[in-house]
Amino acid sequence: MMQQSHIPVMLGEVLDVFSSNLKPLSSFVDCTLGAAGHASAIIQSHPELKLFIGMDVDPLALRMARSRINAAISHSHPHPNFQALTFVKNFRHIRSLLTQVDHISSGVDGILMDLGMSSMQVNNPARGFSVLANGPLDMRMDPQASLKAEDILNSWPDSEVGRILRDYGEERNWRLLQNKIVQARLQGGLHSTGELVDVIRSATLGTKGGRQGWIKTATRVFQALRIAVNDELKTLGDSLHACFDCLAPGGRLAVISFHSLEDRIVKQAFLKIIGEEVRNSIRKVEGVEDEKELWIRQTIQGSNGTILTKRPITPSEKEEGFNRRSRSAKLRVIQKL
Numbered sequence: 102m103m104q105q106s107h108i109p110v111m112l113g114e115v116l117d118v119f120s121s122n123l124k125p126l127s128s129f130v131d132c133t134l135g136a137a138g139h140a141s142a143i144i145q146s147h148p149e150l151k152l153f154i155g156m157d158v159d160p161l162a163l164r165m166a167r168s169r170i171n172a173a174i175s176h177s178h179p180h181p182n183f184q185a186l187t188f189v190k191n192f193r194h195i196r197s198l199l200t201q202v203d204h205i206s207s208g209v210d211g212i213l214m215d216l217g218m219s220s221m222q223v224n225n226p227a228r229g230f231s232v233l234a235n236g237p238l239d240m241r242m243d244p245q246a247s248l249k250a251e252d253i254l255n256s257w258p259d260s261e262v263g264r265i266l267r268d269y270g271e272e273r274n275w276r277l278l279q280n281k282i283v284q285a286r287l288q289g290g291l292h293s294t295g296e297l298v299d300v301i302r303s304a305t306l307g308t309k310g311g312r313q314g315w316i317k318t319a320t321r322v323f324q325a326l327r328i329a330v331n332d333e334l335k336t337l338g339d340s341l342h343a344c345f346d347c348l349a350p351g352g353r354l355a356v357i358s359f360h361s362l363e364d365r366i367v368k369q370a371f372l373k374i375i376g377e378e379v380r381n382s383i384r385k386v387e388g389v390e391d392e393k394e395l396w397i398r399q400t401i402q403g404s405n406g407t408i409l410t411k412r413p414i415t416p417s418e419k420e421e422g423f424n425r426r427s428r429s430a431k432l433r434v435i436q437k438l
């Protein structure tokens with residue numbers, strides 16, 4: 102099957118965050134390797150890099166990433182001691198993974214998380230992520246994980262189904278959808294994304310918005326299921342603290358999120374990480390305080406680190422035009438003291 106390749110979101114902005122103008126990047130972890138779009142660009146822009154570590158829960162993604170990384174290495178002039186290691190691993194295990202890797206006990210200089218799914222995952226109907234293509238009700242990013250969307254829809258308690266639609270999908274009609282899903286169990290349950298979409302369409306019949314109406318509802322329902330199947334929000338909250346612990350002094354963690362639930366977690370975790378007492382908020386004047394880092398506008402200084410993006414960075418209009426997926430993206434960056 103032809104798969105549209107993944108376009109890395111806010112690539113220029115991510116490269117600016119890890120620009121070696123201030124601190125050379127000798128070690129870097131990409132927690133969400135995907136198609137290695139960001140990873141390849143980082144490797145090519147940082148000849149001083151000695152250690153690159155890439156992680157992804159999806160072995161298919163990792164296979165593609167590995168060949169892209171090899172190509173990036175062959176097109177650049179890496180450090181003579183450069184090593185690129187890739188692991189099929191959930192980023193929630195970053196701390197234990199890094200303790201197994203030699204010579205980074207003092208921490209890594211940069212960590213990137215680019216959350217959510219890759220285009221390869223969404224565009225493969227067999228993964229069950231797509232609202233518009235029929236496939237199994239799977240939605241696992243890690244194909245070894247035991248829980249599938251089908252299990253939630255057909256056997257979780259009614260109230261739990263409703264809760265995830267409300268809390269993870271922010272869906273106003275959650276109660277009606279919950280009832281329709283539970284009713285479908287009496288006819289043998291739901292076993293394909295097409296059957297789920299039919300249920301959603303029947304629940305949105307007669308509501309405002311026509312086709313856009315049911316597609317928007319279906320998108321929210323699919324988001325809710327995906328978050329639950331992959332335990333995305335808890336994993337993110339726990340992992341942000343673990344990632345910060347793994348940074349070297351002066352190291353940076355950059356996180357790209359794609360919906361408000363994720364962004365809220367990143368924003369709140371960053372405030373907590375830098376220390377309960379936020380000491381001050383500095384207004385940086387472009388080109389005066391720090392000519393090298395014009396992307397930094399307002400920072401928040403805490404006792405453990407600095408939030409370099411008081412407000413998140415969002416994609417340019419140009420990027421939103423050529424990459425629809427970027428439209429909801431928000432980039433937040435934190436630096437360890």
Ligand SMILES: C[S@@+](CC[C@H](N)C(=O)[O-])C[C@H]1O[C@@H](n2cnc3c(N)ncnc32)[C@H](O)[C@@H]1O
Nearest residue numbers: 109133135136137138139157158191192215218
């Ligand atoms: C948006 S894509 C990353 C794309 C990548 N930055 C690029 O430029 O090609 C997100 C990737 O993160 C992976 N992923 C999601 N949650 C993960 C987790 N908890 N641990 C490790 N990988 C995860 C997904 O399998 C997917 O391949």
